[in-house]
Amino acid sequence: MDEMRYETPTSVNAAVKLLAGEKGLAKVLAGGTDLLVQMRGETVVPNLIVDIKKIADMKAIKKEKGGFRVGAAVSGAELGEHPELSKMWPGVVEATELIGSTQVQGRATMTGNLCNASPGADSVPALIAAGALAAIAGPNGKREVPVEQIPVSPGKTSLAKGEFVTSLFLPKRPKKSGDAYLRFIPRTEMDIAVVGCGISLTLDKAGTVLAARVALGAVAPTALLVDAAANAIIGTKLEDAALDALAAACSAACRPIDDKRGTKEFRIQIAGVLARRVALIARARALKK
Amino acid sequence: MPDDIKLDKELKVVGHRNVRPDGMDKVTGRAKYGADLILPGMLYGRVLRSPHAHAKIKSIDTSAAEALPGVKAVVTGKDFPDQPKSKPPYGPMIQDAWDATRNIIAREKVFYDGHCVAAVAATSDSIAKQALKLIKVDYQILPHVIDPIEAMQPDAPILHEDQFTLGVEGATKPSNVFRIMKAAKGDVDKGFAEADLIIERDFKTKAVHQGYIEPHACVGNASEDGNVEVWTSTQGHFVSRNQLANLLGLPVGKIRLTSSEIGGGFGGKIPMYGEPLAVRLSQKANRPVKIVMTRDETFRSTGPTSGSHVWMKIGVKNDGRIVAADAKLYYEAGAFKGAGIAAAIGCMFSEYDLENIRIEGYDIVSNRPKVAAYRAPGVPMAAFAVEGVINQIAKKLKIDPVDIRLKNAAKQGTVNVSGIKYGPIGFIELLEKVKAHPHYNTKLEKNQGRGFAAGYWMHAGGMSCASVNIQDDGTVTLIEGNPDIGGSRASMAAMAAEELGIPFEKVRPIIADTSSLGFTFLTAGSRTTYATGMAVVEATRHAIKICCERAAAVWGVTPEQVKWEDGHAKPASANVGDFAPLSLSELAKKAPMMGGPIAGHSEINATGQGPAIGGHLVDVEVDPETGFVKLLRFTVFQDVGRAISPDYVEGQLQGGAIQGLGWALNEEYIYNDKGQLVNAGFLDYRMPVASDVPMIGTVLIEEPNPNHPYGVRGVGETPIVPPQAAVANAVENAIGIQMSELPMSPPKILRAIAADRLKAAE
């Protein structure tokens, strides 16, 4: 039988070297809450596992340029216990905290959620709405890209051989900004989003939407950044007509499939319903700041 | 049983909240479940399963697997003797031997995705898994059918070419309908002619799994002298032993089955799956073999309950009195006959006192795993229809949903469709308690609704044995033969302690293996505390009788002059003489000098089990924009006869209700167009999680069953009968639409709301 190697490098360079040097399948291990399940089900059989938790800074949350840099191995529980970050990006934190249960929260990371490239990943629409950036290290050095560029299709990322994400950057917020995330599941927890929606917006003094980003999960092969939906609310005060236009734009952007988790028709309809609700929560948060 | 029903006496142990004897080990993780046994030299077994819903097996080549280093044995259907067809009855609990051997391992055909075709035993689990990949099966894929109505169509693919419908005169074409069963009472047509209002509707439910948290697991160990030992997680090791002897052609006395602790069964651990494979592999390899199923295997190849179509028509007078009830039940049996139609027919209208009933039940095979019993097997689907139509009637007639049931409630003397005449039953008291309960009188808000539904289950009796050994320090070992799923050991110990007049903690209950006690029927049919409880009381009384005889000998009086009270032999009256009472341990210590150890035993075939009726009250809130149903309040009312262990009785009521809620809202088997199950895991087979369920209140109504020394009725199954309809009726109350299909998942509710709006707009 093929042997499987498990490595715990202590530097980014060593990790890149291991990942780039492996001839077979090399997998990064963050919390392992996706990877271990996939290995047990034999859908992923790696030759090399590179555990990044021993690398300095992977577990750190640092202030940077008025925003926050979140290490790739920071768990959901650690994120949620960071008061300043939670205050600045409540939508991102609530999305991440929806992942699994208390036990899963102790391990699961936002970066793992992003790099697993599931269309239903909960933190991803919130990260996209937040305009988060992913810092990448690889054999050719470092680069930084918007998070929406990481997943390309279910289970696939744009990361090249030997590359991995070292941190996520959440930018500084203007005054009167708020974000929120809601998902629909048929139960109350321990389920995969049938639809997820993250919205981040900034208001002017009069309460008019100055800027907005709207993202949807589980309605297409990857999470979507829906510009038309953002445009539907920019310049409005989220009156009923604006919310209707937002819902319609979200429904129109959906390219879902019928599967065991939900029908096309249902996903399209719920995308609009959630978008309305999320926009109102984000506004309420923005008004408090 | 003896006359003296002790219900008036103040009870010291029975009815108290005793801590279950198995509790500590379960909490610490020390309890030994099916997968926990490891024997020296043990091999790991794995099963190769069919990826096809229906296919002919042209050939199986196991040579490459056998050649893999570490593989010690491989078996296919050829390694098992074929079985003759056996005689009825068949049902979720009783299988035809011809069917049983084919369900355990396929012979001519595979009948469902997940059907076992071969098994291997190897020195490690990973070698066993690798070996499965080396087995070549040449299949000829056949068309398949899953839905029972489709399976009845003339052009449907036929599963068994030699199956002709029973109950149809002169059937010449093979059919997927194994049997049509009929039952009737009174004159239904006359009843409908007299009715002021008739409601007729179709209902559909999906197959659902029992969802026990412990997958099937066993170790088989065959020795060279022909003895066989099996360790397994089962609901009935004595029944399994007899079946195993039959399936493998072994003498019953050579086989010894030990039941492990069991992590849930709900009926699904009555049939055997891995045990015959493990034993056969062990016979070939001369080493113990362990087989542990994965969750995926548990979903794909072990018994769910039937999916169903039910047609229901009920006629009433304007005052709510039901004058006619007519129903047709179409139940999936899975790959082999034996859907729960007989039980459904016997129970579906049985909480009501009705004059005119007609029921027809269809037992239909299709390309799904053979159904296994699931808590009141067969009844919840029928009750969903009955209680849904009654809800509609109450609404149309503007009668309170509890009042309409009061109007029709069964009582002492009522005769049901099976001709059973009831003794005392507590349904009317139950309905009155519902009306008086704060839950029933709580105000509802917008988008909220309240639903009520009732349900009936008949219970089983049957054979049970028990032994009671009095140790010389006055402690007691109680031996019985029912795997303990719901806290039965606590109840057995409580009854023995009550009889003996000693503290609960002094009795240690043990579940014997099949070679250490006489035959004891399944832990199923809510029979254990009733039937085995009776044996325990009888065995204890036998030991007490011996104690009294010993005391009589010590005092030089006759045994009749001695009574047993508070753990002591005492003179029956002052006339007998002034003797100091003799305690249990004092008497036991004298055993070496007078007649040997003190022990009692009992072997019985229990009858006289009483039915149990339950009523569930539920409040929901429906999100009209998403179709999400939030459960707000849930209260279970049930006539429990007598709660020997109130904690575990309440646990049964809550557990049954939660399983029914899952069935009502989200659980279903989802197949692709190839007939393969696509949601064989807890992520996508959506059982309720803790946060989905409000605290479930329980109200115990105690109308004792006069046939049991402590009034026991059995409680475990009734609570899964009403919840599906109770939730549907609550949803109806919230949105004005009677959902007729389970599960009432959000997309279905949203579609129903949209269709209703469209209709209203027209």
Ligand SMILES: Cc1cc2nc3c(=O)[nH]c(=O)nc-3n(C[C@H](O)[C@H](O)[C@H](O)COP(=O)(O)OP(=O)(O)OC[C@H]3O[C@@H](n4cnc5c(N)ncnc54)[C@H](O)[C@@H]3O)c2cc1C
């Ligand atoms: C019980 C349970 C419940 C769950 N519930 C939810 C839920 O509600 N919502 C949800 O969205 N998800 C859920 N998940 C899935 C999972 O927990 C999340 O996707 C989680 O965020 C994954 O993070 P992780 O750190 O555990 O990732 P891992 O399992 O360590 O990694 C996931 C994938 O990303 C890759 N990867 C990880 N880190 C990096 C990196 N730094 N650079 C490049 N690639 C990397 C890995 O190689 C792997 O392919 C659940 C899982 C379980 C077991």
